[in-house]
Amino acid sequence: MIDQHRQAFKEEAYELLAELESSLLELEERPDDQDLIGRVFRAMHTIKGSGSMFGFDDIASFTHEVETIFDMVRNGKLQVTGRLVNLTLAARDQIRAMLDAADSGEATDLQASAGIIVGLRELAGFQGQVAAEAHKEEVHEAQKDPVTYRIRFAPAREIFVSGTNPLTLIAELKELGACTVVAQTAGFPCLEEMNPESCYVYWDVILTTDQGENAIRDVFIFVEDDCELKIEPIAEHNRYEEQQDYKRLGEILVERGDITSDAMRAVLSQQKRFGELAISQGILHEGKVQAALAEQQHIKEVRQEKQVAEASSSIRVPAERLDLLVNLVGEMVTVQARLSQTAAQRDDAELMAIAEEVERLTAELRDSALNIRMLPIGSTFSKFKRLVRDLSAELGKQIEMTTEGAETELDKTVIEKLNDPLVHLIRNSIDHGIERPEARVAAGKPERGTVHLSAVHSGDSVLITIADDGAGLDKEAIRAKGIERGIITAGAELSDKELFNLIFAPGFSTAKTVSSVSGRGVGMDVVKRAIEALRGSIDITSVRGEGTRIMVKIPLTLAIIESLLVKIGNDSFMMPLALVDECVELTREDVAAAHGRNLAHVRDQLVPYIPLREHFAIPGAPPEIEQIVITQVNGVRVGFVVDHVIGEHQTVIKSLGRAYKDTEGISGATILGDGTVALILDIPQLVQAAEAAQA
Structure with missing residues (x-):
């Protein structure tokens, strides 16, 4: 069971790291976007907490350093800069390396981790004095104005399966201030119907704290998707507040949503105490009345001493199981074809009717099984933003990547096999296509070049286009290289399409210098073979001085x-x-x-x-x-x-x-x-x- 939980954590962590990378790249363009800052912080916080829970202590301690920095950013104590984004992207890569090392058993580069941490601490040190003053002011203000919150924490019934213990979250809440907890047990079934792995209880909590609502939400940040969480401020405690009695019991229950105003008035029309009457008439469970009474008493004691998200309906399934399902559906399609052929040969009306029904059901099952393996290609597109960012910086070029059709779906297997060819095509567009800023300005173009990546469905295929606004292909250079390599004769008359297709010949390259990116004549022939292995095709159009467009046509599925x-x-x-x-x-x-x-x-x-x-x-x-x-x-x-x-x-x-x-x-x-x-x-x-x- 522990191994299953560790594997589940790793799968979730890989998804979070992908989201983290795309959020950081967007944050670089919009450094003041609080929503993006929050997404980065939550991703780090979740990786840290879950990693610690499942024994990935090295990941938890390393991630804590990055989380601390983004907590400062979130609270306005530190600005988002290019250096911060660079260090955080490096930290993201290091966390992924740590996850990979957990499988392979290889040691992680501790020196790289230390270098990233030193860089992050230096960034925090630049703002140390301001942060300390801001923290001092915040503490002073918080101490002056403690607030009481009403919290309802209702975890999903399957929360134990993920390895989460709700009681540790309640204990963490108690560390924030004076806390009263009432467990609600009305949902418990009979003993014979009870599942020991299910959680039937939820909690009503009254908390008085000077830490603010964010501190409370941070306690539940790991389980936000697996619980119902309501946090309401119900009282502020300062020296100017009036010393008056807190709300009556009925008012509290109406506020909580546990009873309607009409039902409250019906009970109050009788002579007994409200709580006793509500319980005796079956309108309320005793636990809910106790929670409201506890809230009432808690506020009284504090004054005397001076003062979400619904459970996810999705499940995670290993890719191997989906592959097995598709294989079995394939076998069923074959058997169904045999049944239809046999029914036709026997000329049996009843057998034909059965065969037609089986054919219909098999077609629906086939489509459903294949749709399960479909993923939006946007998950691959987001990886290329990092590639464009890093490569343009390495080559001294200013390049922006735009995407279109990220929601277009493709078979998971096709997406995996398509990644490497697309990486090479984008690298070629950046290296060969987009010019340096000074060359673009001289040609009357904007300094910043553009690589546009788009995907669109076309029948049972997907058309993926990589277009750049760079220099375009040099037909004369391609022709000269083709003659030099003996691929074409000197007098051969070729159309533009035939000429451009020469670049797919093995070892063909028009680069004058060999760089770390290209120029060795290795790659485009491999790209073409990879595309054709997917039963796809690749087509190139280019206009000198305006840019190049490469269109890849790929079938939706390989099964x-x-x-x-x-x-x-x-x-x-x-x-x-x-x-x-x-x-x-x-x-x-x-x-x-x-x-x-x-x-x-x-x-x-x-x-x-x-x-x-x-x-x-x-x-x-x-x-x-x-x-x-x-x-x-x-x-x-x-x-x-x-x-x-x-x-x-x-x-x-x-x-x-x-x-x-x-x-x-x-x-x-x-x-x-x-x-x-x-x-x-x-x-x-x-x-x-x-x-x-x-x-």
Whole structure:
């Protein structure tokens, strides 16, 4: 159980660190935003408290130092500066390193931690005198004006599961001042219905303190999402207050919301004492009356001595369980296809009705399971803000990153595999695209360059665009490098699209100097392979002096895709439907008219095609009329000749075994309804192989 709690803490801490990074980057732009300052403080406070609770003492003690600084910022004793943001981002990275080290067992860099702490303490020292005076004034004022608060703390029933003990929070409250606590036990079930891991009690607390409401809220900051918390100031104690009796019992209960005014008046119309009558008539539980009486008595004693958030309905599920669920749904889709095919062959109306119902339920289950794995791409976008910030500072450039469509959802697996290619594309935009400030001013542009990242749904795919307003691609430099590398001939006539695609050749780079960012000719070919491995495509447009736009098209999910089922002889193949434009016939006359060239005349255009029977060396004679499936890869139309086009098909992707994983032109396999295997064609790789063979 302890290990489960530690793992839960780590998962929550990683989420908090991601939120912390995005909050700090926003705070750098809006240093006076109190909401952002509060978010940073709460993230640190939660990591510190939970870390201490689950044995991460090094993280708790280190985070305490940063939390202290942001407590000063929150109270107006310290200003947000670039140095403070830099140190806090470094602290965030160090906390993440500590979390990673807890898994790997490696020692953390204590010297780095110490350096960050020294820097933070220096910042606090600059304001030491002002802070001390402000603190002195605050204490003086607080001592002069203590306040009594009415607190209702109702933890979620499952609070024990997270390892939180509510009594430690009550004990912490008592340290703030004179405190009266009444436990409400009306929610306890019968003994046989009681769950020992559930919390059935809540507390009414009356607290007199000179610390202020923020100090009270800080006590409950770890469990804000797991409790109902109400804090109301009910009395101020100073030398000018009138010494009069506190509110009557009925008035207190109406204020608390435990009884209505009408019910109070109905009880008061009788002769007995209010509390006794309310209990005897079943209007109130005895505990609630006791709490109100305790509040009344507490105020009397203080004067004599001189004076939220609802429980979260979401649950955390390990990614492995979601992957298993999607795999099982995939198996079910395969079985459902087999059932439908069997029902059609038997021509049994009742069996057909059952098969149709199973097909409907399976489709709903498939969509629901895939939607569970969907995440907004904004979680990836937020990471890139830090990349742009750090890299622009390293290169001496002024760059702003803007985003659009952060709410666009993608499969979790796709997002994870997309991270590295996008990082490289953004780094290239910053290094090659955006000019230095002096060069931009000379070109009539603003000093600050812009990298715009956007995402939008397009059918069963997502279009991700990285656009910059930099210098654009130098076509002549690309052409010269292509000739030098022997990729193209000196007299070759290429369109802009074909020219720009040269930068995806292995080892291609036009950088004149090698930097820590780029210039070694490693990367863009890897980016293209990574995108194509996701069954996606990448397209570049650029205008010299105005900027470059790179568009990446990625399927929503990798688990189940819509495909076109085709046959060559007795073999079945799948082609991703997202890449298919249309299907046309290829007759013997068409082949003869092409004079030995693999070209088809389609809608007044010549479309090159690849005969798959020849490519895969499949024996047998083709039919008199074949079919050309025309696809579009990187903006270029290419046809694939097959014997027959069967139709659309829900394809559950199965990876190939180790012996076949490097087979050219095949990206996976699927099982058809009759139990046979169909291979999934890797369209971009087949086009690439044909181009290489032609060259």
